[in-house]
Amino acid sequence: MQFGAMNYPIRPVREEIDTFGAMGFDYIELAxxxxxxxxxxxxxQSEAIQEGLARHQMGLICHLPTxxxxxxxxxxxxxxxxxxxxxxxxxxxRLGARRAVLHPSYMNGMACNVPALYEGxxxxxxxxxxxxxxxxxxxxxxxxxFPQLTPFGAMDDWDRCFACHPxxxxxxxxxHANIGPDGMMRILTFxxxxxxxxxxxxxxxxxxxxxxxxxxxxxxxxFPAVAAxxxxxxxxxxxxxxxxxxxxxxxxxxxxxxxxxxxSAGGRS
Numbered sequence: 476m477q478f479g480a481m482n483y484p485i486r487p488v489r490e491e492i493d494t495f496g497a498m499g500f501d502y503i504e505l506a507x508x509x510x511x512x513x514x515x516x517x518x519x520q521s522e523a524i525q526e527g528l529a530r531h532q533m534g535l536i537c538h539l540p541t542x543x544x545x546x547x548x549x550x551x552x553x554x555x556x557x558x559x560x561x562x563x564x565x566x567x568x569r570l571g572a573r574r575a576v577l578h579p580s581y582m583n584g585m586a587c588n589v590p591a592l593y594e595g596x597x598x599x600x601x602x603x604x605x606x607x608x609x610x611x612x613x614x615x616x617x618x619x620x621f622p623q624l625t626p627f628g629a630m631d632d633w634d635r636c637f638a639c640h641p642x643x644x645x646x647x648x649x650x651h652a653n654i655g656p657d658g659m660m661r662i663l664t665f666x667x668x669x670x671x672x673x674x675x676x677x678x679x680x681x682x683x684x685x686x687x688x689x690x691x692x693x694x695x696x697x698f699p700a701v702a703a704x705x706x707x708x709x710x711x712x713x714x715x716x717x718x719x720x721x722x723x724x725x726x727x728x729x730x731x732x733x734x735x736x737x738x739s740a741g742g743r744s
Contacts, residue, residue: 476737477501478730479536479715481677484508488520489527496531498727503528504536504576504715507563514540514559514566521569528571536675536713537567537613538576539604546580546596548589557600561607568611574713575613576646576675577604581624594626598639605640616644616675619651619665630668637672644674650681650688650717653696658683662696663704670708678733679717688719691729702736 479502482491488511495503507514517524528535540563543556560577567575580597582590601617608615617627617636627636637643645665652662666673680694681687691698714733718725 476711476734477534477713478734479504479534479713480726480730481538481715481717482506482512483719484510484512486511488512488517489523492524492527492531492533494723495726496527496533498723500533500726500730502534502536502713504538504713505567505570505572506538507540507567508542514563517566517570521566524570535570535572536574536576536715537563537570537572539563539567539578541578544580544583545600545604546582546586546593548584548586548593548596553596553600557603560600560604564604564607564611564613564615568613573614574616574644574675575608576616576618577601578618579620579625579627581620590626597626601636601640605643609642614644614674615642616646618646618648618677620648621651621654630664633669637669643672645669645672646675646677647673648677648679648717649696649701650677650679650686653681653683653694654686655683658695659697659700662701666701666704666708666710670710673708673710674712676705676710676712676714677717678714678729679719688717690718690720690725691716691732698733699736699740702733703740706737706740 480495480500481504543559545556547553586593647665680689680696716726
């Protein structure tokens with residue numbers, strides 16, 4: 476099992492690489508958001524970023540921009556957002572990323588009043604990202620968000636999505652899946668139902684109401700059950716710690732807790 480950590484995009488990327496490398500992480504998941512990690516900045520620093528990764532013997536997964544509106548009802552905003560995703564995929568490939576994570580389009584503004592129109596735009600956006608990633612040789616994984624915000628909320632929606640895009644993988648964000656009623660059941664269903672598509676996992680804890688990004692063990696998620704479920708399906712891909720506390724040592728403690736739970740549940744850590 477490989478463990479990674481996600482950068483905080485207001486910090487210089489090369490400093491984040493050095494920080495996570497010193498902590499012994501296997502890879503960095505690079506959130507490609509401004510101000511520091513916008514694709515233009517990353518392109519300009521590509522040689523230095525690659526040198527830093529090589530020096531620490533770290534891998535790279537890219538997280539495509541979060542704060543864009545790829546299904547916006549305004550055509551010019553939708554178009555600009557999609558250009559940002561395409562450019563980010565191209566830079567991810569240039570940096571040598573083996574995988575990229577994509578947030579599905581989310582509903583905002585008046586879109587909630589015309590859901591069919593919004594969903595059509597969202598599916599167009601996803602199809603374009605899938606094509607671009609395939610062209611660049613990037614393994615694209617779609618991340619689960621919150622059901623009320625995206626057209627990929629129910630499990631059947633994910634079945635239809637994967638049927639349309641056979642090459643698309645799943646990034647399971649455990650914290651996202653836990654929000655709302657029956658969070659643990661939803662987490663375990665994602666793992667078991669989509670075991671053939673599960674290629675990446677985001678790890679953080681919360682109290683079931685919002686995306687708190689707490690260290691493992693400081694919320695209500697049953698992580699021993701998560702570890703057991705991952706072991707049962709033979710999961711051996713990456714686990715990215717999305718712990719956004721002020722104390723960076725929380726990343727190491729969360730990694731060590733997860734490794735111990737995976738080992739005690741019978742898996743290889």
